[in-house]
Amino acid sequence: NAGVTQTPKFQVLKTGQSMTLQCAQDMNHEYMSWYRQDPGMGLRLIHYSVGAGITDQGEVPNGYNVSRSTTEDFPLRLLSAAPSQTSVYFCASSIYRGSTEAFFGQGTRLTVV
Amino acid sequence: QQQVKQSPQSLIVQKGGISIINCAYENTAFDYFPWYQQFPGKGPALLIAIRPDVSEKKEGRFTISFNKSAKQFSLHIMDSQPGDSATYFCAASVLSGNTPLVFGKGTRLSVIA
Numbered sequence: 001n002a003g004v005t006q007t008p009k010f011q012v013l014k015t016g017q018s019m020t021l022q023c024a025q026d027m028n029h030e031y032m033s034w035y036r037q038d039p040g041m042g043l044r045l046i047h048y049s050v051g052a053g054i055t056d057q058g059e060v061p062n063g064y065n066v067s068r069s070t071t072e073d074f075p076l077r078l079l080s081a082a083p084s085q086t087s088v089y090f091c092a093s094s095i096y097r098g099s100t101e102a103f104f105g106q107g108t109r110l111t112v113v
Numbered sequence: 114q115q116q117v118k119q120s121p122q123s124l125i126v127q128k129g130g131i132s133i134i135n136c137a138y139e140n141t142a143f144d145y146f147p148w149y150q151q152f153p154g155k156g157p158a159l160l161i162a163i164r165p166d167v168s169e170k171k172e173g174r175f176t177i178s179f180n181k182s183a184k185q186f187s188l189h190i191m192d193s194q195p196g197d198s199a200t201y202f203c204a205a206s207v208l209s210g211n212t213p214l215v216f217g218k219g220t221r222l223s224v225i226a
């Protein structure tokens with residue numbers, strides 16, 4: 001049972017490039033979310049999804065897009081990378097509604113130069 | 114507006130001592146208060162959680178104390194060990210709601226021998 005898998009683990013982008021951070025879970029969880037972690041800022045919610053086909057914005061959604069075509073996958077797209085998006089990104093899933101135990105992936109460390 | 118305020122930002126404790134991390138919240142609708150533990154290079158993982166119908170929950174050396182009237186809750190780590198050195202996040206949510214967990218900014222705990 002792999003849990004929540006994020007790829008890649010590390011990525012360096014040039015300003016203006018686009019890319020997709022992948023997140024997959026094999027626990028049949030309805031609820032998935034993306035957070036970014038920055039020093040002194042804690043975990044800030046970017047986007048979340050309560051089920052396939054349903055997504056909503058979190059606290060810091062600008063510059064990011066998401067879609068949820070399947071229960072298992074919840075990719076995060078950076079449209080035009082900026083240095084301010086340099087961060088560690090975590091994907092999480094939970095059984096329902098995001099309010100029970102959230103299982104986190106190992107994170108993706110992104111650097112935008 | 115920060116919904117969950119966590120303090121201190123960092124904490125150094127002697128081995129065998131008690132580590133105490135505090136959190137305060139504003140939203141009286143919150144009814145689920147978990148603590149997450151994060152080791153370097155890893156995603157956060159659920160450590161212990163409490164509902165507001167009890168004032169204390171203990172699991173091994175970890176205890177959550179909850180004060181509903183003051184809208185505060187805290188994590189106590191008894192007999193702290195070097196292996197407890199990690200970043201700790203408090204969080205809060207509404208169990209019946211759709212929104213994900215709201216996290217505090219984190220506390221970096223260092224337990225020194």
